[in-house]
Amino acid sequence: MITETISFASVNVGDKLPGKEVPITSALIVGGALASRDFTSVHHDKKVAQANGLPDVFMNILTSNGLMGSYVTNWTGPDATVKKIALKLGAPNLPGFVMTLVGEIKAKDDSTGIVDIEVIGENNVWGMHMAGTVQVQLPQ
Amino acid sequence: MTPEETKAFEEKIHAFVGRENGPPKRGNDDVNEAMIRHWAEVMGDELGTYTDAEYAAGTGKGGLIAPPAMLQAWSMEGYPMAENPAQDIQRQLHNVFDAHGFTGVLGTNTSTEFFRDLKPGDQVTAHCIIDTISEQKATGRGIGYFIETLTTYTDQNGEEVGKQVFRVLKFIPADSNDAADSSTEDDSPSVPTRITSPRGHDNSWWWKACDEGKILIQRCTSCQTLRHPPRPMCGECQSIEWDSIESTLDGEVYSFTTLHYPKIPGYQYPNTVGVIQLSEGTRLVANIVDIDYETIKIGMKVKGSVEQVDEKTMLPVFRPE
Ligand SMILES: [Zn+2]
Numbered sequence: 008m009i010t011e012t013i014s015f016a017s018v019n020v021g022d023k024l025p026g027k028e029v030p031i032t033s034a035l036i037v038g039g040a041l042a043s044r045d046f047t048s049v050h051h052d053k054k055v056a057q058a059n060g061l062p063d064v065f066m067n068i069l070t071s072n073g074l075m076g077s078y079v080t081n082w083t084g085p086d087a088t089v090k091k092i093a094l095k096l097g098a099p100n101l102p103g104f105v106m107t108l109v110g111e112i113k114a115k116d117d118s119t120g121i122v123d124i125e126v127i128g129e130n131n132v133w134g135m136h137m138a139g140t141v142q143v144q145l146p147q
Numbered sequence: 148m149t150p151e152e153t154k155a156f157e158e159k160i161h162a163f164v165g166r167e168n169g170p171p172k173r174g175n176d177d178v179n180e181a182m183i184r185h186w187a188e189v190m191g192d193e194l195g196t197y198t199d200a201e202y203a204a205g206t207g208k209g210g211l212i213a214p215p216a217m218l219q220a221w222s223m224e225g226y227p228m229a230e231n232p233a234q235d236i237q238r239q240l241h242n243v244f245d246a247h248g249f250t251g252v253l254g255t256n257t258s259t260e261f262f263r264d265l266k267p268g269d270q271v272t273a274h275c276i277i278d279t280i281s282e283q284k285a286t287g288r289g290i291g292y293f294i295e296t297l298t299t300y301t302d303q304n305g306e307e308v309g310k311q312v313f314r315v316l317k318f319i320p321a322d323s324n325d326a327a328d329s330s331t332e333d334d335s336p337s338v339p340t341r342i343t344s345p346r347g348h349d350n351s352w353w354w355k356a357c358d359e360g361k362i363l364i365q366r367c368t369s370c371q372t373l374r375h376p377p378r379p380m381c382g383e384c385q386s387i388e389w390d391s392i393e394s395t396l397d398g399e400v401y402s403f404t405t406l407h408y409p410k411i412p413g414y415q416y417p418n419t420v421g422v423i424q425l426s427e428g429t430r431l432v433a434n435i436v437d438i439d440y441e442t443i444k445i446g447m448k449v450k451g452s453v454e455q456v457d458e459k460t461m462l463p464v465f466r467p468e
Binding site: 146 | 187195203208220226227229253255412
């Protein structure tokens with residue numbers, strides 16, 4: 008369990024978060040869709056996904072959002088507060104792909120203790136899956 | 148669609164802007180430990196503040212909280228989505244798009260602000276409106292419109308706990324045969340190819356010649372002025388009579404840029420795109436290849452050839468002479 012929280016004072020613009028590889032599996036796609044209560048067929052039924060132009064089931068947006076959130080809060084630790092997650096979606100994540108997450112601190116606001124972390128998730132087959140910014144308030 | 152049909156269609160879809168998607172929707176489940184734990188398991192959330200009540204009580208959070216990214220999940224419709232989804236206003240809007248050929252749908256952006264952490268027992272209600280519909284756009288997926296919904300989430304006291312902007316593209320699928328091909332022959336994801344050239348009445352002849360390995364330049368038959376890209380009328384004498392000549396693909400670099408990011412599937416990176424001043428006098432946009440982009444100079448002499456750059460695409464590429 009992660010118990011340390013990163014302090015606002017200890018981070019600087021330009022700092023990078025450790026990269027993380029996320030193997031994309033059918034289990035992750037279907038599990039993420041169900042955990043987010045998203046029963047849209049393209050996220051659990053391969054035939055429907057194929058009728059919609061993709062070779063297999065693909066990750067739903069709430070899971071992408073959740074993975075971006077967990078990537079950041081696993082790094083910040085428990086006493087940080089997420090203020091905003093904004094992401095732009097690119098290529099779909101399909102079973103068999105590996106998505107690599109990287110993050111970098113782009114801004115620090117001394118008055119609020121909020122840092123802006125740019126997060127990019129790129130898969131090894133089709134490239135950029137998501138790119139966005141997570142704003143998180145860190146303790147001083 | 149004719150311009151009149153497009154106008155009538157746009158009037159229909161714009162009538163949805165500003166409308167509430169339906170009555171405010173209270174989540175079927177209040178924020179609860181079990182659903183949080185299921186989420187944390189899948190997403191790889193490792194914080195005890197999400198899953199370990201005893202530990203969480205001793206942190207700055209004072210007890211369990213839900214992962215913020217779960218906000219939207221609390222008021223999702225759930226299983227009926229699979230079989231018999233609610234016919235809310237958003238669905239009715241999508242039906243209007245579908246009826247006019249805009250059958251494709253793709254989530255493109257989501258942006259969520261969180262005003263406080265949610266704790267077990269909180270009750271989330273979603274208030275969703277159709278906020279904006281864009282002008283018609285030509286996208287890599289096809290012609291379409293971006294629809295933005297704005298959802299405000301409130302708690303049991305009517306206080307706002309978050310706000311989400313969600314953007315989808317409703318589009319006319321550009322090449323619906325691709326899917327059938329890849330699904331019947333082979334289950335593995337196909338290697339992505341480049342974005343298909345947009346071929347219309349005024350330029351498909353140019354692309355057809357490119358497919359056959361020739362780069363043509365349009366020529367006005369009244370005043371002999373060359374022009375590119377292809378268009379119906381001569382800019383010099385307004386004649387609409389034209390023929391074409393074949394370029395020798397001798398040229399020099401007029402301008403160039405190198406793209407590193409975002410990496411669009413089907414393209415090689417770094418991706419150097421040049422504006423080539425052809426010896427005939429017109430300019431052509433094409434990749435400059437087989438050279439370290441840092442050594443490219445404006446005015447550098449280049450020679451082009453038409454090559455197969457992927458399974459489906461012929462394009463001119465230029466190399467330093
Ligand atoms: Zn002319």
